[in-house]
Amino acid sequence: MKLFAALILWITVISAPDIASIRKMYPTVGKSEANAKEFTAKLAGIANTDETILVAYKAASILLDSKYEKKLSSKMNRFKEGAKLLESTITSEPNSVEIRMIRLSIQENVPGITGYKKNIKEDKAFIIAHINEQNATLKEYIKAFIVQSKSFSAKEKQSAK
Secondary structure, eight states, X not given: OHHHHHHHHHHHHHHSOOHHHHHHHGGGGGGXXXXXXHHHHHHTTOOTTSOHHHHHHHHHHHHHHHTTXXXXXXXXXXXXXXXXXXXXXXXXXXXXXXXXXXXXXXXXXXXGGGOOOTTHHHHHHHHHHHGGGSOHHHHHHHHHHHHHOSXXXXXXXXXXX
16 A cells, blocks of 8 residues: 555656746647647646646746637636636635736737736836846746736837847
8 A cells, every 4th residue: 555655656756847948848739739738638638726836837838828729618618727827826825926927928918808808017017126036037037027028118118138
């Protein structure tokens, strides 16, 4: 029995995606259905009780994947599922710059008809106010997001470089 428990633990640790690989994939997931599906598959094993940042990326994967659903009802259900999950991560960690960046990246790219665009200004202001408090790796990652984002002005993008 102990061997079985150790094997399960080992498989869980090995198969859990690491945040560095998730961050590396995220900027390209919206570029194709294949990228979105791969990202969704990588995060499929994340439970809602796992590390909040991984849950936020899982929520983003659901939102991105909803774009490729064939039926409108399935598309809407997936979108609502992802948005609800992402909002729950922000509720549990409202001061996470990275989770705010994830929501901003989603909201600036979804169609207006979804009604899921109300936090763009809030998240942008939060990111600008708190980016310098982040560790070097996360700061560079967020700066790279700012440079390609639709929500930041040319002056803000230049400041991020």
